[in-house]
Amino acid sequence: MRLLHTTATKKPHCSPFLKKRFLFILSSRLKMTPTRNARAFLLFISAVILLWRAGCGGKILIVPLEGSHWVNMDIIIKALHARGHSVDVVRTNKSWYIKNDSPHYKTITVPVAQAFNQDFINPIVKKVIGIERGESSVISFLSLQIEMFNAMTDMHGMICKMATTMFEDENLMSNLKARKYDLVLTDPAWGAGILLAHALKVPMIYNVRFATSGEGHLAIAPSPISYIPITGSGLTDSMTFIQRVKNIIFYVIWKAQDIFLICPQYQAVCNKFFGPEVTYSGLLQGADLWLMRVDFVFEFPRPTMPNVIYIGGFQCKPSQPLPGHLEDFVQSSGEHGFILMSLGTFVTELPADLVNEIAAAFAKLPQKVIWKYKSDRPAALGNNTLLVDWMPQNELLGHPKVKLFVSHGGTNGIQEAIYHGVPIMGLPVFFDQYDNLLRLKVKGAAKIVTLATVDQENNFLKAIQEVLNNPSYRMNMQRLSKLHRDKPVTPLDNALFWIEFVMRHKGAAHLKATSYRMPWYSYHSVDVVLSFLAAAAVITLTCVLFRLVCLEKSLKRKTNGINRK
Known part of the structure; x- marks a missing residue:
């Protein structure tokens, strides 16, 4: 076990004495001869600024999720560090995205035998793609659900083992308690941070879209399933009778998965270390704030709660100049512009025939294409297509020559496309991706092609051409962009305010409903x-x-x- 400490800082508010003392010293220094002491003066000013920030900073413990979830959590961490807060990040020794060394945080590394990384996710993605491309039937639907059940069970099992390792390490826990954190910020898509916050008796905030029990709202807010579509159902908020029946079936599937496969694993950890009187469902619902990574430009309108703060698009920002080789490539596209394609962090390769179908479709277009793809070069790749291992997605989406974003439907990419007003041709792979794209499709800003139909009758090429040639897609996405940007404060500033609000007031109990403390029969007034x-x-x-x-x-x-x- 290796524990790295950060520099001790004060509580998240500045001492008035320190402020007055710094101002007194600064004013006395201003009387020095500029030519003689210029360098010393500049060093002194830098030291004062650093000390001032340290005097105003709090101590924050981050328990993140891997992959794309870490990408957006890292943005919040950098912003918190810039505001003078001291940040520690819990990671495993087999971490996928979280680097051990960073100027913005220190790491607490937990040794594990297995972790959520590419070795874990790649076999699952391959199986899901195979099932998705098969013949649509009840058997394929059940196969997909079983595969997702197994993946979820294994993932949460790994996280419970990680939590057990932490709690059994007395040295680690005593060091964490000695740090006297002001806050735990975690992603509740897995429960390690929830358990750790309870063990440390520290206020807790979620950076959330999904919790261990499903979509975040379902865990805390009233959610009438008559018009709130369940993840995986592929439904909108306007349902026919048959669609409402389907929605109930998916709701039952999610509840069964939570009740029988996921929650018992975390409850076993609670029983062992906290006692059976502490319920995991109560800990999950008891967070002070839920920083929800959506807004109602993207999401369907629905009931919510006062401690749910919407920060959709907080990772978005105006684009910066591209690296030279990319700028030269996109400028060579002339009046036709270019297309951007990315299937996110989880999908690193696709079946060869599917890749060639996509490459052949791109080769028939007058636009240039930048495609994030890490596997073997497709045989049908055209001269207009550039394969890259990594790309500055935000900068490319903000470039004036971009015409279309071919996306798998991840939340980060969709929010960036909305921010920059770029229409989407969606190619969903698994989990919530189809549902995300569907929200844009019903608003007229996206078109969807499923994995099962990509290689049928040139569907992929036809879908791209439709979005490119029909101006309504771009107009509708730009309308969403205007709505998204029209806010009194930016989503990131809003998130930072509420994080510091909880730190200042040691929680936000006045915003939390008592519903999560009530037994189910009282909540539903069954008694x-x-x-x-x-x-x-x-x-x-x-x-x-x-x-x-x-x-x-x-x-x-x-x-x-x-x-x-």
């Missing part, structure tokens, strides 16, 4: 309904018995009268 039914049953039974008694007495009177006659 109240049953009490009403019981009271109605008692009254009804009393009336019936009274009626029977009265009837019996009446019959006796009639019988006695007849007998007397």
Whole structure:
């Protein structure tokens, strides 16, 4: 186990004494002879600024997710570091994206036998692509669900082992407690950060789109499934009767996965280290703030809660100049412009026939193409296509010559496309990607081609040509871009404000509803309904018995009268 410490800092508010002292020293230094002490003065000013930032900074523990989730978490970390906060990041010794050394944070490395990285994700992606490209049937649907169930179970099992390793290391836990963190910022798509925040008794904030139980809103906000589509259902917020039946089926699938496969693993960790009275579902719902990585330009309108803060597009920013070789390439596209294609961090290779189909379609276009692709060069690749291992996606999407973004539908890429007003041709692979693209499709800003239909009747080429040649796609995306940008503060500044708000006030209990503390039968008023039914049953039974008694007495009177006659 290796634990790296960061420099000790003060609480997240500046000491008035320090401020006055710095100003006094600064004013006295200003009386020095400039020519003689210029260099010393500049060094002194730099030291004052650094000390001032250290005096104003807090201590933040980050427990992130890997892959694309880390990419956006790293943006928040850099912004927090720039504001003078001290940041520690929990990672594994088999980390995929999180570097051990960084000027913005220090790492706490946890040794694990298996981790969420390319070795884990690549076999899953291959299986999912194979199932998606197969014949659509009930069997293929069940196969896909089983594969996702297995992947989720294995992933959360690894995270629970990681949490157990941390809690069993007394030296690590004592060091973490000694740091006296002001805040834990975590991605609840896995539960290690949730458990660690409880162990340290520290306020907790989520950088969230999905929690371990499913889409984030489902864990905290009222979510009528009559018009809120469940992830994987491929539905919008306007459903027919049959679609609502389908939506309920997907809701049951997600709940079953959470109740029987995921939650028990985390609850076992709670039972072992915190006691059975601490429930994992309560810890999950008990975060002070949920920084939700969407906004309602992208997401369908729905009920929400006061401690849910929408920061969709916080990673977006105006584009910077491209590297020379990329700028030369896009300028060579002339009036036709260029197309950008990326399938994100999880998909590093595709079946050879599918890759050649895509390459052949690109070769028929007058536009230049920049394609993020790390595997073997496709045989059908045209001279207009440039393959790259990495690309500055934000800068390319913000370039005036970009015409189209071919995307798998990841949240980061979609938000950047919205920010820059670039229409999308979607090629979803798995999980929430189809649902993300569908939200843009119903707004007229994207077209979708599934993996099963890419190589059928030139579908891929036709879809690209439709988006390129129909101006409504670009117009609709630019309309969404204007809506997204029209905010009083930027999403990143909004996120930073609320993070520091929780640090200043040691939580945000006044924003948290008590619903997560209520048992399910109280939350849904089942006990109240049953009490009403019981009271109605008692009254009804009393009336019936009274009626029977009265009837019996009446019959006796009639019988006695007849007998007397």
